Structure formats: structure tokens, C-alpha cells
Amino acid sequence: MGLIESGRMPKPLTHLLNYSRKYSLWMFQWGLACCAIEMGAALASPRYDMMRLGVIPFPASPRQADLVVVSGTVTDKMAPAIRRLYEQMPDPKYVISMGSCANCGGPYWDSYSVTKGIDQVIPVDIYVPGCPPRPEALMEAIVMLQERIQNEGIGNDQLAKRWRGEPITVA
Amino acid sequence: MPDETPPDAPVAETEPAEAPPALSVKQEAVLARLAEHLGDAVIECVPLFTDVVARVQPDAWPRVADVAKEHLDCDYLSFISGIDWAPAPKEGDEGSSDTSSPVQPTEMTFGVAGSAGRFQVFAHVQSTQRHWGVTFKVDLDEADPHIASWVPVYPGADWHERECREMFGFVFDGHPSLRPLYLPADFEGHPLRKDFPLLARVVKPWPGLVDVEAMPSEPEAAASESEAST
Amino acid sequence: MSTTDTGTTEGPADAPTTPGFQVDPRALTPLADARVDVELDTGDMILNMGPQHPATHGTLRLVVRLDGERVVSADPVIGYMHRGYEKLAEFRTYPQVTTLINRIDWLSSFANEVPFLEAAEKLMEVEAPPRAKYIRTILTELSRIATFLLFLGEMGLQVGALTPAFYGFRDREHILNLIEAVTGGRFHPNFNRIGGVKDDLPWGWLAECRSAMKIVFDGCDVFEDLVLGNEIFAARCKGVGIIPAELGAAYGVSGSNLRASGVDWDLRRDGEPYLAYPDLDFKVWTHPDGDSFARYWVRLQETRESARMVLQCLDAIPAGAVMAKVPLIIKVPAGEIWVETENPLGQMGYYVVSKGATGPFRVKIRSASFSNVSILPWLLRGVYVPDIITILAGLYFILGDIDR
Numbered sequence: 001m002g003l004i005e006s007g008r009m010p011k012p013l014t015h016l017l018n019y020s021r022k023y024s025l026w027m028f029q030w031g032l033a034c035c036a037i038e039m040g041a042a043l044a045s046p047r048y049d050m051m052r053l054g055v056i057p058f059p060a061s062p063r064q065a066d067l068v069v070v071s072g073t074v075t076d077k078m079a080p081a082i083r084r085l086y087e088q089m090p091d092p093k094y095v096i097s098m099g100s101c102a103n104c105g106g107p108y109w110d111s112y113s114v115t116k117g118i119d120q121v122i123p124v125d126i127y128v129p130g131c132p133p134r135p136e137a138l139m140e141a142i143v144m145l146q147e148r149i150q151n152e153g154i155g156n157d158q159l160a161k162r163w164r165g166e167p168i169t170v171a
Numbered sequence: 172m173p174d175e176t177p178p179d180a181p182v183a184e185t186e187p188a189e190a191p192p193a194l195s196v197k198q199e200a201v202l203a204r205l206a207e208h209l210g211d212a213v214i215e216c217v218p219l220f221t222d223v224v225a226r227v228q229p230d231a232w233p234r235v236a237d238v239a240k241e242h243l244d245c246d247y248l249s250f251i252s253g254i255d256w257a258p259a260p261k262e263g264d265e266g267s268s269d270t271s272s273p274v275q276p277t278e279m280t281f282g283v284a285g286s287a288g289r290f291q292v293f294a295h296v297q298s299t300q301r302h303w304g305v306t307f308k309v310d311l312d313e314a315d316p317h318i319a320s321w322v323p324v325y326p327g328a329d330w331h332e333r334e335c336r337e338m339f340g341f342v343f344d345g346h347p348s349l350r351p352l353y354l355p356a357d358f359e360g361h362p363l364r365k366d367f368p369l370l371a372r373v374v375k376p377w378p379g380l381v382d383v384e385a386m387p388s389e390p391e392a393a394a395s396e397s398e399a400s401t
Numbered sequence: 402m403s404t405t406d407t408g409t410t411e412g413p414a415d416a417p418t419t420p421g422f423q424v425d426p427r428a429l430t431p432l433a434d435a436r437v438d439v440e441l442d443t444g445d446m447i448l449n450m451g452p453q454h455p456a457t458h459g460t461l462r463l464v465v466r467l468d469g470e471r472v473v474s475a476d477p478v479i480g481y482m483h484r485g486y487e488k489l490a491e492f493r494t495y496p497q498v499t500t501l502i503n504r505i506d507w508l509s510s511f512a513n514e515v516p517f518l519e520a521a522e523k524l525m526e527v528e529a530p531p532r533a534k535y536i537r538t539i540l541t542e543l544s545r546i547a548t549f550l551l552f553l554g555e556m557g558l559q560v561g562a563l564t565p566a567f568y569g570f571r572d573r574e575h576i577l578n579l580i581e582a583v584t585g586g587r588f589h590p591n592f593n594r595i596g597g598v599k600d601d602l603p604w605g606w607l608a609e610c611r612s613a614m615k616i617v618f619d620g621c622d623v624f625e626d627l628v629l630g631n632e633i634f635a636a637r638c639k640g641v642g643i644i645p646a647e648l649g650a651a652y653g654v655s656g657s658n659l660r661a662s663g664v665d666w667d668l669r670r671d672g673e674p675y676l677a678y679p680d681l682d683f684k685v686w687t688h689p690d691g692d693s694f695a696r697y698w699v700r701l702q703e704t705r706e707s708a709r710m711v712l713q714c715l716d717a718i719p720a721g722a723v724m725a726k727v728p729l730i731i732k733v734p735a736g737e738i739w740v741e742t743e744n745p746l747g748q749m750g751y752y753v754v755s756k757g758a759t760g761p762f763r764v765k766i767r768s769a770s771f772s773n774v775s776i777l778p779w780l781l782r783g784v785y786v787p788d789i790i791t792i793l794a795g796l797y798f799i800l801g802d803i804d805r
Binding site: 326352355 | 479480483485487491492523647650652655671672673735736738739741752754760763767775776779
């Protein structure tokens with residue numbers, strides 16, 4: 001929509017748009033390692049059911065996803081695939097980096113084959129620390145992301161930037 | 172628990188010479204069969220806890236696989252890997268109180284059954300029927316490490332030898348296709364050699380037990396501590 | 402299939418002939434008489450089941466050459482989770498290595514540490530006290546149950562049944578609760594120390610564990626009815642991916658996969674005695690068929706068997722200390738040792754070379770899934786594409802275990 005991209009959305013509409021966006025995130029999980037099991041427990045287990053927050057997993061392809069949760073160790077061999085799948089996602093898109101391996105390399109900080117954090121490859125919105133983070137921690141990350149989505153475009157130009165696919169700088 | 176002293180261990184001054192540990196029935200049977208079928212090809216044969224370690228001549232390596240499969244009934248291949256006996260790079264400090272990095276000895280010593288040089292390939296096979304296992308070791312030439320491949324006898328050796336090739340640089344003659352297994356195609360170097368540095372540790376050494384952050388209410392102590400630790 | 406060959410190039414006498422241009426003689430032959438074994442000129446298709454795929458359990462890439470729906474050749478490309486464990490272990494002290502290695506097989510983390518600690522303790526000539534051995538045994542069997550419950554759930558998912566996956570995750574939560582109550586972590590507990598375990602069991606845990614085992618037994622009965630009794634599951638899995646016993650052994654396939662091919666070998670009973678297994682009375686389950694159905698069946702029985710073993714341990718656990726006297730700084734004397742144990746995925750072993758320092762000189766990690774997956778190029782020849790998924794699910798590997 002031309003209105004959103006040029007930043008001329010009126011506030012009540014922005015509010016409504018963000019409200020509906022944050023509760024309908026379609027999450028593409030990039031489950032690589034141990035954190036993928038915790039992410040699976042958060043999604044598929046009836047105990048920490050994440051679908052009640054509006055986050056539905058398993059889109060058919062990254063081209064239909066809003067949110068990607070990179071969970072697990074990223075190796076140098078895998079990093080190009082992550083970059084490619086990130087670029088396949090349409091704007092606006094969000095990235096959650098789950099676990100210390102995806103944040104900064106984690107316990108393998110000195111390995112010869114591990115990428116020390118996926119923020120070297122793709123821009124990250126929320127970092128979830130832990131090894132592995134509990135499913136509740138991932139849910140808190142989703143809630144924080146939802147707060148962030150709610151505040152986009154209200155008092156700042158982040159909504160327009162997200163729609164255009166430009167990087168968001170955090171002051 | 173019987174303990175055998177490796178060849179490089181220092182001789183104990185106060186203890187009397189220990190009697191050689193009692194061999195189990197399985198170990199004796201394995202040693203007997205090795206002696207019978209391999210004979211001279213075995214340079215040194217040492218019982219190790221509950222297994223047997225046998226170091227063999229390099230040109231007998233393919234025959235070892237046949238003997239293991241047929242005469243020792245070892246139908247199960249556990250692994251084939253390599254070892255680099257060069258001293259480890261210096262990590263920690265010998266005299267410091269920081270114990271969070273290991274300090275390895277700086278001279279080159281060899282393990283059980285000895286070695287002729289820096290590189291060795293070792294393989295472990297087991298028997299699913301008789302429940303015994305043998306570790307075979309063979310020396311490789313340092314300048315040009317070549318050894319025969321075990322793929323004709325144990326098809327599972329395929330992946331183990333590919334891994335060994337990219338981790339150490341050993342070449343297995345007779346292997347169908349020695350292409351890289353783990354590392355990306357453009358990776359340079361052989362990681363498991365001792366002279367391959369971990370760059371993250373070279374760029375910024377592991378800080379160890381030293382607590383570089385002072386408590387919030389002590390700014391001056393923080394300044395002096397950061398001076399002392401750098 | 403019968404083939405009829407008309408032989409001559411003129412065609413039957415009453416075939417229509419059109420003057421003026423050449424007619425391909427095959428077009429004149431009625432179809433019923435046509436040669437049916439004519440090789441159609443087709444090309445092979447290369448299908449890349451990429452590193453990100455819901456059916457491969459993690460970052461396994463299978464480059465498969467297909468002829469129609471049949472696999473001509475399959476080439477697994479691994480290394481997308483290679484973190485360099487063997488090199489990292491050379492730069493860490495023994496307790497630091499213990500922390501690292503329980504992320505190799507990340508579903509049954511407790512079991513990864515056991516062989517390494519056995520190796521270090523044997524080299525140091527330290528023996529963990531009996532209570533610590535029992536606690537370790539209970540936690541190992543609990544992690545085996547947790548892993549197998551996930552397998553029982555998600556193998557159904559891979560062949561198309563959604564319900565078992567939820568049951569698997571739900572029942573697994575009970576086990577993770579137990580492990581968390583003892584160790585503080587759902588997985589990657591870091592509870593082992595060289596010489597014993599870190600802490601004693603909390604008060605009331607034994608009763609909780611007994612009730613959780615009842616839930617496991619009920620869950621296993623549900624899986625047996627729901628999944629094993631399902632005709633679709635049986636049709637998908639029976640006869641698919643048969644591993645002959647000798648070939649499996651030559652490839653190094655181990656654990657439930659080899660036992661499903663009829664080899665009666667379990668290191669808890671046949672290997673060197675470790676932990677509290679010599680005191681326990683358990684059955685080793687085998688199945689003669691060697692297909693994916695057999696692997697599911699064997700793992701289901703082994704889950705029940707593990708639950709029985711946990712109950713035996715709970716009844717027999719001795720009182721006493723949980724940690725032997727070890728020095729504060731662990732220095733393992735020079736030597737080498739090979740220790741192998743029966744882990745949920747198969748046989749895992751560590752060859753530890755020590756030179757008397759606070760850290761190992763070389764650790765060779767023999768992981769079960771590496772050898773289990775190395776049979777894939779042989780196993781996947783000639784199967785249909787959906788059977789690839791069934792075979793991968795039945796072999797049950799963890800990428801961290803393959804790539805280390």
C-alpha cells in the first residue's frame with residue numbers, strides 16, 4: 001500500500017493494522033539444533049502452547065512467512081542457506097535469534113566451522129539467551145516482539161521502513 | 172583395577188615393579204589369534220584395560236582388515252580415525268592459579284603401543300558374536316601420509332576415511348572417492364592437526380577465571396584491576 | 402509382462418499406408434501388439450532434499466537422483482552442523498569438555514556424558530559411589546525413554562499421522578519434569594561430575610518417578626494400538642529399508658537399528674560393565690525383519706524395558722554418598738582408554754588420549770548416528786520417494802550426533 005510505505009498512515013489505522021499483524025504471525029522455524037527441540041516443545045506440546053499467542057507454525061514455504069526463529073548452531077556451511085531463505089521472505093519480516101549459538105556462537109565460540117552469531121548474516125530483532133532457552137523464554141520473546149510490532153509507526157517511522165524492507169536502526 | 176604403565180610414563184621410585192595385569196579370557200584369545208594370523212606384521216601389542224591395542228606395519232594394513240574380519244570374527248567396524256602426536260599449542264600458564272585452560276606437555280610423547288612419528292591412523296573393530304574388540308594402530312609418513320583403504324573389507328570405512336582425510340590430510344589409497352565430508356568446499360587446512368590454530372582463541376585469548384568486571388561501587392578498584400589484568 | 406514382437410518392419414497386411422511420406426513403422430503396429438519393454442528416452446531428475454526440510458531431522462542434505470519415482474542413487478551431504486567437537490575438546494579441561502559433549506546428541510543429553518566420564522574415572526582409578534551409579538543409571542534410562550517417546554511420536558508424523566506427535570511430546574514433558582527436578586535443566590543437565598553426580602535426589606522424587614513410569618507404560622500401550630495397529634502405518638513401513646545384519650555391522654550400524662535386524666547385541670548386557678547395569682535384570686529385544694516397522698517395534702519394546710529398569714533402580718537404590726573424593730583440579734594421568742556405551746541412538750564411544758594434563762590430548766568421539774547414516778547410499782537405492790522419508794524416520798539419527 002502506498003500509504004504505509006510513504007509513512008502517511010493515520011494513527012488509528014496504524015494501531016489497528018499493528019494489532020492485527022501482531023496476533024497473526026506466521027512463523028517459519030529454522031530449527032537447527034537443540035534449541036529446535038525447545039521450540040518444538042513450545043509449539044507442539046500442549047503445555048507451552050504458543051499458538052494461543054497467535055503464532056502459527058509451519059508455513060508451506062518461507063515466501064509465506066512473517067517471522068523466522070533461528071534456533072541452533074549456525075555453521076559456515078549453513079550460513080548461505082540462511083541468507084537465501086531470509087531473502088525469500090516478503091517484507092515486513094522479523095527475526096528472532098534463539099539460543100546462545102545463534103546469538104553469538106555460544107559454547108562453540110572458538111570453533112573453526114561455526115558462524116559466531118547469525119547477526120553476521122541477517123538482521124535480528126530479538127535475541128533469546130539460554131542454552132537452550134526454556135519454552136517460556138521463547139514465548140516472552142514473542143510477546144516482546146508483539147509489543148514492538150504494536151508500537152511501530154506510532155511516533156516513529158519504523159512501520160514505513162519495515163514495509164519497504166529497509167534496515168531499522170536502534171538508537 | 173589393573174593399570175598398565177604406558178611406555179612414556181615416568182618410572183615410579185617408591186613402588187615396586189607391578190606384576191603385569193591379569194588378562195581376561197577374551198584378551199588372551201585375541202592375542203593368540205593376532206599372533207597366529209598376523210605374526211610379524213604386529214610391531215607391538217598391548218592389552219589396554221579390557222581391549223587390545225595392536226600397532227601393525229603400514230604395508231600390512233589391508234591384510235589386517237581381512238584378518239580382523241575373518242579370523243577375529245570382528246564384523247563390526249566402530250571407527251577409523253587419526254591422531255597427531257605433535258605437542259599441543261600453548262594455552263594456559265603452567266605456574267598461574269588460573270586453571271580454566273589446560274596446560275599440555277611441550278615435548279612429543281607417544282601413547283600406548285608407541286609410534287614411529289607424528290601421524291597415526293587407528294581403527295577399532297568389534298565382534299557382535301564374541302563381544303571383544305581390537306584397536307589397530309598404524310604409523311604414517313609425516314611428509315606424505317598414505318595408507319591403504321579398508322573400504323573393500325568394511326564398507327563403512329568410506330565415511331570414516333573421508334573424515335580422516337579432511338581433518339588430517341591422510342590419503343587412503345583405494346578409496347572410491349575421497350571428497351570432503353564435513354567442511355565446506357573452500358575450507359583450507361586440516362583442522363585436527365596440532366598446528367591448525369583456532370583463530371578465535373588467537374584473536375582474543377580465553378579470559379579464564381580472571382574476573383575483569385569490578386563490583387559497581389568500586390570504580391577505583393575497577394581501574395586498578397583492569398590495569399593489572401591487561 | 403509378456404512382450405509380443407511383430408518383428409517385421411512392414412506391419413500387418415491390413416495396416417493403412419499413406420503414400421508420399423515415410424511412416425514410422427512403429428506407428429503402424431496396433432498397440433496391443435506393441436513392444437512393451439521399449440526403453441523410453443527419459444532423463445534422471447536430481448532432487449535436492451535441502452538442508453532445511455521438515456522431513457530430515459535437522460540439517461541433512463540428500464541429493465537424490467530419481468528415475469521417475471524410484472531412487473537411482475542417493476548422496477547424503479552432511480556437515481551443516483559440524484561444530485568441531487574433537488578440536489574443541491583439545492582446548493578445554495575435563496569438566497569443560499563434559500559441559501560441551503552433552504550437546505552432541507541433544508535429545509538424550511545425559512547419556513552422552515556417561516562414556517566420557519567412565520573413561521576419565523577409569524584413567525584416574527576413581528570409582529563413583531554406588532548411589533551415584535544408580536542415579537546415573539536412572540537418569541540415563543530416563544533420557545532414553547524421553548528420546549524414544551519423541552521417536553514414537555514423530556515417526557508417525559513422518560509417515561503422515563499427526564496424533565502420535567502430540568502424544569509423544571506430551572508424555573515426554575513428564576520425563577523432562579523429572580529430569581528438571583533433579584538436575585535443574587530440561588535437557589543439557591550438566592549434572593555429572595568426574596567421580597559422581599553433583600547432588601542427591603530431591604525429597605519425594607522417587608514417588609514422582611514411579612507415577613511417571615506408569616504414564617510411560619500407558620503411553621506405550623496407546624502407541625502400540627494407535628500406530629503399530631494402524632494398517633496404513635504397517636503398509637508404509639513393512640518391508641521398507643531392510644538392513645541385512647552383516648552389512649549393517651560392516652557399516653557400523655548399531656543400537657536399535659541393528660537389533661531390529663536380528664543381531665542380539667546390547668552393550669548394557671554384553672559390553673564392559675558400567676553404571677548399575679550388572680545389577681539389573683532386563684531383556685534385550687530383537688526383531689528378525691530389519692525393516693522400518695521392526696525398528697519402530699524394537700524401540701517401543703525398549704521404552705517399556707527402560708521403564709521397567711527405572712523401577713528396578715528405584716527399588717534397589719542404595720543410600721550413601723553421591724560423589725567420590727576427587728581433587729579440586731582434575732588431572733587425569735597419562736594413558737589411553739576406549740569406552741563405549743549403549744546410548745539411545747546406538748553405540749557411542751570415546752577414545753580418550755591423556756598426557757597427564759588438566760585437559761585431554763585427543764578425544765575421538767565415535768557417535769552412533771554417523772555410522773547409521775553412512776548406510777544410506779546403499780539403503781536408498783531403488784526405493785520410492787515417500788519411502789525415503791520412512792527410512793530416514795526409522796533410522797532415527799540426530800544431526801549433532803552425525804556431524805559432531
